[in-house]
Amino acid sequence: MLKKNHIQSLLLCMLVLSLVMVVSCGKQAPGPGEAADQPGMTESELSDAERAAREAERQAAIEEQEIEARRKAEQEAGLTAAEARQQFVNEKVYFGFDDSALSPEARDALRDKIEWLRANPDRCVIIEGHCDERGTDEYNLALGSRRAESVKSFIVKSGIDASRLSTISYGEERPAVEGSNEEAWAKNRRAEFQFTRCR
Amino acid sequence: MKKSSRVFFKIIACAWILVFGAICQTSAADYDYINISEPFSQKVPIAVPVFKSMSVAPEEEQIARDAAGQLAEALAYTGYFKLIDHGAFLERPAEKGVTMEALNFKNWRDIGAELLITGGVRYEAGVLQMEFRLFDPFRAELLVGKRYTSPADDVRQMVLRFADQVIARLTGRQGLFDSRIAFVMGDADGKAVYTCDFDGRNLRRLTKPQPIVVGPAWHPNLGSIAYTAYTDDRPEIYTVNISSQEVTKLVDFEGINITPAWLPDGSGLAATLAFEGDEEIYLLTREGKVDKRLTKSWGVDVSPSFSPDGKRMVFVSSRSGSPQLYVKEISSGRIRRLTYEGRYNTQPDWSPGGDRIVYSGMKDGSIDIYVVDVNTGEVSRLTRQAGDNEAPSWSPDGSMIVFSSTRTGSSRLFVMTASGTNQRMLLDMDGKQQLPDWSPARAN
Structure with a gap:
């Protein structure tokens, strides 16, 4: 019983090995200069304009695909354009105490927003930075600014035009929820998005 | 306070300084009443009896009482002083007089008053005149004397101006009463x-x-x-x-x-x-x-x-x-x-x-x-x-x-x-x- 199994395994191994060899032989790349030296084959430079046009075409196609994908995703999620827009505004980005660094959750939320901004290139937004009630007023105004700037910088790095984004800090002046407990504070340490007229 | 009345005060105050100048000059640089490095650890006992009505005008009594109260309040605000209760006073400058000659400093030393402020009020023909004196009963010495005159009813301004003089005299620094x-x-x-x-x-x-x-x-x-x-x-x-x-x-x-x-x-x-x-x-x-x-x-x-x-x-x-x-x-x-x-x-x-x-x-x-x-x-x-x-x-x-x-x-x-x-x-x-x-x- 054991012996028979061993023989079968050996045969299987040999079969696999031979297959691998056949595949790698077929994929063997030509040596340097071989392709160009082949008779009957020509090579020419594409003009810059042509290349740019193709690149633009390629980008447009990708963009179209993205928009289509987004539309499909939205449809599948049951989201109309208006709902997507609403979600863009409603979804907030949260921060830790005395922190303006973006958590993985915050980055995820921002990636959604970046997609929406890509899909809606004619929209401009104000990024609001907010703080919880702890801490002192002036420092919180500066910290709110830092949070808004940190969000803006993340979005700009993804390729969204900086001129579409502006920032404002409200410090601790406009809490999202009232209350003096960790639950309320966590909801108040946030960045919010509002639409604005493009400059 | 209006600027004009402030200037007016200054002129009057300057004139008054001339009167008392000779006495004040001798100890002008002596600020040991209040220990600047530990000013609040030991409060200086101070007596601020009711001011004296200088003429017969009926308004004066009320002003005299209010002004003394306001001055005591302002000085207490600084945290430098401990006000001595009026019930402990052994003499009444409002009746006896507010000048060095009229006062018996022993009466103030006996109740532990390291400082004494007396004041007089004159209110005639709509012109308010107040005079203030800060004494050291233990040295029987006048430390600051000022007279203020104003056509307006500026009791608070006069009181605070003198309070600033008191602090300046005792600490060598400008007070905070006009801040x-x-x-x-x-x-x-x-x-x-x-x-x-x-x-x-x-x-x-x-x-x-x-x-x-x-x-x-x-x-x-x-x-x-x-x-x-x-x-x-x-x-x-x-x-x-x-x-x-x-x-x-x-x-x-x-x-x-x-x-x-x-x-x-x-x-x-x-x-x-x-x-x-x-x-x-x-x-x-x-x-x-x-x-x-x-x-x-x-x-x-x-x-x-x-x-x-x-x-x-x-x-x-x-x-x-x-x-x-x-x-x-x-x-x-x-x-x-x-x-x-x-x-x-x-x-x-x-x-x-x-x-x-x-x-x-x-x-x-x-x-x-x-x-x-x-x-x-x-x-x-x-x-x-x-x-x-x-x-x-x-x-x-x-x-x-x-x-x-x-x-x-x-x-x-x-x-x-x-x-x-x-x-x-x-x-x-x-x-x-x-x-x-x-x-x-x-x-x-």
């Missing part, structure tokens, strides 16, 4: 910049109510207050003229424009701006144009306050990961960290004496007032277990500190001595009072 406190008050209508006298009286609203107002800061000439407001829906720095209440936009860069602080000579101001994408402190001209950038570190740099000579600046920076105080020497650009205790130290205010900085620090979730020695770095805590205590600001003579506290619920203004004693509410009123800034000393 004012700027602050932000918020109610259902919004927030606005207000001012009140050193003791909370004469409340005035300077600006229209708006959704958000922060950081009022006196100009060193006391003629205007700079502050940040969202008048145009974003934080920009404005100034409001104290007398005309005219508001001017001063700094409006992209991003935040907050925490204005004037150079002590008024030649410019520092503020935190973020137009370069990062919160940095800039030195601005008096017209609000950028002169130079004073900080250069990623993260928050905010809340500048200058040393009295304008050569150094303390500010808050998060460069080490948490907000801490740093001192920058303006000429060399050298920066050193000042606070190491705690993870949250903000709102510094440099003392008029130049040796200390008061600030708010967070520990175990509550915010308290601390003082740090600029040279040694030694920290002392001034408030504890009494809500959140924020935004401290020195009185112009450095003897007191105003701050906001939530110890009674909503944010209220409180004052205390520079060593943290005599903590009391400055203004008992509705709404939320915060971010006080005590006016700087009047330039002479």
